[in-house]
Structures are given as C-alpha cells and as structure tokens.
Amino acid sequence: MIKKLALSALVLTSSLFASSEVNVYSHRHYDTDKKLFKMFEEKTGIKVNVVNAKASALIKRIESEGVKSPADVLITVDAGRLYQAKQKDILQAINSDYLNENIPANLRDIDNKWYALTKxxxxxxxxxxxxxxxxxxxxxxxxxxxxxxxxxxxxxxxxxxxxxxxxxxxxxxxxxxxxxxxxxxxxxxxxxxxxxxxxxxxxxxxxxxxxxxxxxxxxxxxxxxxxxxxxxxxxxxxxxxxxxxxxxxINVSGAGVAKYSPNKDNAIKFIEFMASKEAQKLFAQGNYEYPVLKGVKASELVSSWGTxxxxxxxxxxxxxxxxxxxxxxxxxxxx
Ligand SMILES: [Fe+2]
Structure with a gap:
C-alpha cells in the first residue's frame, strides 16, 4: 500500500513538474532572450529550461533524440534554418489564433510549423x-x-x-x-x-x-x-x-514547436508570449531587431538609420x- 502510494505520488509529482516547464532549444544567445525567458516564467509560473547551441547541432540533437526528445520549442535565426528544421520533420503544426492573426502570412511557415519572432x-x-x-x-x-x-x-x-x-x-x-x-x-x-x-x-x-x-x-x-x-x-x-x-x-529569427514536444501547451504559450507586445518591445529595444508585431516600433537608434x-x-x-x-x-x- 505504501509502495503504491509512493508510486502514485511520484507520478503526480512528475506530471506536475512536466506541466510547469518548457524546454527551449535555442540558437539565440542574447541577453534580451534571457530577460524574456524570465519574464515568461514570472508571468506564467512555467519554468524555462534552455539548451543553447548552433541550429545545426540542435536540429541533429532533436532528430537523434527522436520520440523521447524533451525539446518543446526550437528557436533559430535565419529562415533558411527554420526551413531545414521543417524539412527534417522535427517540428509540428500548431493552431494558435493569436499567432495566426498577428504574425503576417509571409513571415511564417505555410503549414504553421514555425513563426517569425523578429526581423x-x-x-x-x-x-x-x-x-x-x-x-x-x-x-x-x-x-x-x-x-x-x-x-x-x-x-x-x-x-x-x-x-x-x-x-x-x-x-x-x-x-x-x-x-x-x-x-x-x-x-x-x-x-x-x-x-x-x-x-x-x-x-x-x-x-x-x-x-x-x-x-x-x-x-x-x-x-x-x-x-x-x-x-x-x-x-x-x-x-x-x-x-x-x-x-x-529581410530575414527572421523564429520558433516552432518540436514534433514530440512533451509540453505542447506550454510551448505554444511560450511562442505566443515571444510574439506578445511586451516581448516584441524588448526584442526591438534590447537587441536592435525589427518587431514582427504590428504597432510595435523599432528602437530609436534603429529608426534613425532610415526606413x-x-x-x-x-x-x-x-x-x-x-x-x-x-x-x-x-x-x-x-x-
Ligand atoms: Fe547574427
């Protein structure tokens, strides 16, 4: 009986743990991103675990981890790499009204397997x-x-x-x-x-x-x-x-949900947050990128170069x- 209880407690803890985290494999290595991950954690209570490496290494890793991959989100720079990830079949299509309505169609995958976050x-x-x-x-x-x-x-x-x-x-x-x-x-x-x-x-x-x-x-x-x-x-x-x-x-950095994401809901929430007004502002101000969200302006310095x-x-x-x-x-x- 005690054994059974202990086992179910273990299952409960692990499932609770699983539902409160998101594993992000990212090629981006900027302080801005670290700040954003923290903001997301504070806002949602979902812990962000980050694996940083080059896109090619991350893509290979997700491929070799296969169905057991803990990866929830892949973030890369350059649309070419997002396309490669899609071709290797390591991403899944998602259905997010927020992303579909707010990320322009030319800045996302035609099958909703990735979305641009910055330009x-x-x-x-x-x-x-x-x-x-x-x-x-x-x-x-x-x-x-x-x-x-x-x-x-x-x-x-x-x-x-x-x-x-x-x-x-x-x-x-x-x-x-x-x-x-x-x-x-x-x-x-x-x-x-x-x-x-x-x-x-x-x-x-x-x-x-x-x-x-x-x-x-x-x-x-x-x-x-x-x-x-x-x-x-x-x-x-x-x-x-x-x-x-x-x-x-123009080129983009962007994110997609990993094919075998164990925390898919959190992964979608995470990408939606990265495309939110507050996150887009920080990308623009902190990393001198162009926001993809309408209504968010480029930083003053970036704007000073012209349009x-x-x-x-x-x-x-x-x-x-x-x-x-x-x-x-x-x-x-x-x-
Ligand atoms: Fe770069």
Missing part, C-alpha cells in the same frame, strides 16, 4: 565620405564593375548570405544570380573572412568601402563596451539596398532556394 534586414554600410550612397541603390548594383575592390562580405557558408542569394534567385532566376555572384566576387576587397562586424570594421579602417551586414549588428556595435567597435561604426552609414523588382532583403520597404517574397522561399544558392556560390568561387 532583420541585410544592408550595406558605406564609408562616410566615399560617395557610395549616390551610386548604390540595389543589391544588383553590388556586381557592377565600378565597385571593384570595394566590397567586404563574409563567406558563402554563412546562412545570411545564402538567404540573400536565395532571394536573388527568387527575383531573377539561377543564371542571373550566378553572374551576379561572379560580379560580387570580382568586386571583393579581400577574400571572405570574419563575421558581419569584421566587415564593418574593415570598411571603417579603409579596406573596401562597402560592408554587407545584418542590421542588429550595427546596433550592437554602437552599444558596445569595446571602444574599437564603437569607433568603427561611427565611420560608416547604413544604406538599405533593394531588389530591382522588390524591397530590402525601407520589406522585400515582397515570402520568407519561405529563402529555405526553398537554399540548396541552389549554395551551388551558385561554389560555381562563382565565393569562398
């Missing part, structure tokens, strides 16, 4: 005084011979570049995109190396005049303990290129064209 745009930064702003308007322009020796951009194994190329393919097809990539390679100031901030620093130091980077890095360079980053970013200005037949390239129109292609396309993008980079010799 970022991939922009050009030019050296102040270089006069680049009067010559560069489009992404297509980056391949023009007049920019020979001026472009600083990271390697093609980076998913941000792959997604930019995926968008180029969506606009112009593969043949044009290959020629474009060859043109950009011919214009590089140096062989690709380093991250987005490295490119900005290089341009600030006179190596090339155009750096390609995601917007939030600029915010992070302005608001940085490291004086070399703060100084570098003072020497450049943001320019929002657009596609000839579209807008400025742009989002590109018109669905973010789903970035994943669909990823393989073709990688092939084109290889053919073009973009290291």
């Amino acid at each position: 970022r745009s991939r922009v050009a930064l030019y050296k102040i005084g270089s006069g680049i702003e009067s010559k560069l308007t489009t992404y297509e322009d980056l391949a023009k011979p007049e920019f020979k020796g001026q472009i600083m951009v990271r390697s093609s194994n980076n998913i941000y570049n792959q997604s930019l190329m995926a968008a180029m393919i969506a606009h112009h097809g593969e043949e044009y995109s290959l020629n474009w990539a060859k043109g950009v390679v011919a214009n590089m100031a140096k062989a690709p190396k380093g991250n987005d901030r490295y490119q900005v620093k290089a341009v600030a130091n006179g190596i090339g005049q155009i750096a390609i980077a995601n917007t939030y890095y600029i915010g992070k360079m302005v608001d940085n303990k490291d004086a070399s980053q703060r100084e570098a970013v003072k020497k450049v200005k943001v320019l929002f290129p657009k596609f000839e037949n579209g807008g400025t390239h 742009f129109e989002d590109d018109n292609i669905s973010i789903n396309t970035l994943g669909q064209n990823n393989k073709a993008a990688v092939k084109i980079f290889d053919k073009a010799g973009w290291k």
Whole structure:
C-alpha cells in the first residue's frame, strides 16, 4: 500500500513538474532572450529550461533524440534554418489564433510549423565620405564593375548570405544570380573572412568601402563596451539596398514547436508570449531587431538609420532556394 502510494505520488509529482516547464532549444544567445525567458516564467509560473547551441547541432540533437526528445520549442535565426528544421520533420503544426492573426502570412511557415519572432534586414554600410550612397541603390548594383575592390562580405557558408542569394534567385532566376555572384566576387576587397562586424570594421579602417551586414549588428556595435567597435561604426552609414523588382532583403529569427514536444501547451504559450507586445518591445529595444508585431516600433537608434520597404517574397522561399544558392556560390568561387 505504501509502495503504491509512493508510486502514485511520484507520478503526480512528475506530471506536475512536466506541466510547469518548457524546454527551449535555442540558437539565440542574447541577453534580451534571457530577460524574456524570465519574464515568461514570472508571468506564467512555467519554468524555462534552455539548451543553447548552433541550429545545426540542435536540429541533429532533436532528430537523434527522436520520440523521447524533451525539446518543446526550437528557436533559430535565419529562415533558411527554420526551413531545414521543417524539412527534417522535427517540428509540428500548431493552431494558435493569436499567432495566426498577428504574425503576417509571409513571415511564417505555410503549414504553421514555425513563426517569425523578429526581423532583420541585410544592408550595406558605406564609408562616410566615399560617395557610395549616390551610386548604390540595389543589391544588383553590388556586381557592377565600378565597385571593384570595394566590397567586404563574409563567406558563402554563412546562412545570411545564402538567404540573400536565395532571394536573388527568387527575383531573377539561377543564371542571373550566378553572374551576379561572379560580379560580387570580382568586386571583393579581400577574400571572405570574419563575421558581419569584421566587415564593418574593415570598411571603417579603409579596406573596401562597402560592408554587407545584418542590421542588429550595427546596433550592437554602437552599444558596445569595446571602444574599437564603437569607433568603427561611427565611420560608416547604413544604406538599405533593394531588389530591382522588390524591397530590402529581410530575414527572421523564429520558433516552432518540436514534433514530440512533451509540453505542447506550454510551448505554444511560450511562442505566443515571444510574439506578445511586451516581448516584441524588448526584442526591438534590447537587441536592435525589427518587431514582427504590428504597432510595435523599432528602437530609436534603429529608426534613425532610415526606413525601407520589406522585400515582397515570402520568407519561405529563402529555405526553398537554399540548396541552389549554395551551388551558385561554389560555381562563382565565393569562398
Ligand atoms: Fe547574427
């Protein structure tokens, strides 16, 4: 009898425990996210357990854990990675009126397996005084011979570049995109190396005049303990290129519920919270990202760079064209 009681008490405790937690596998590693997790815990009483790693490692881990995976939510940066996660069949469709009504259709998976939480745009930064702003308007322009020796951009194994190329393919097809990539390679100031901030620093130091980077890095360079980053970013200005037949390239970070999520209700609550007004405000203010929720504004610093129109292609396309993008980079010799 005692044994039976002890057993049922154990079952009860574990089920209580299970219903009050959410296991989040996240590629994002920002202080803002930590604050948001805490806010969610305080609001709901649901404990957030976080596993941080690169998206590829998290996706593999969820795959290998299979039906026993404790993962409830997968958060990644870049739509290309969200698409990969979906293709590997580690996410499940969810039905959330809040998310369906508030996350624009072009910023979520067509089968509701992931939702964007933040937007970022991939922009050009030019050296102040270089006069680049009067010559560069489009992404297509980056391949023009007049920019020979001026472009600083990271390697093609980076998913941000792959997604930019995926968008180029969506606009112009593969043949044009290959020629474009060859043109950009011919214009590089140096062989690709380093991250987005490295490119900005290089341009600030006179190596090339155009750096390609995601917007939030600029915010992070302005608001940085490291004086070399703060100084570098003072020497450049943001320019929002657009596609000839579209807008400025945007990408997202987003989240989906894991296929075998043991705490599905909590997982949905968690994603809904990340898309709530208060969370969206913090993403915008604390991490210099663009909110996906209507009515929430970008931070003052981010707004000071100017406005742009989002590109018109669905973010789903970035994943669909990823393989073709990688092939084109290889053919073009973009290291
Ligand atoms: Fe990043």
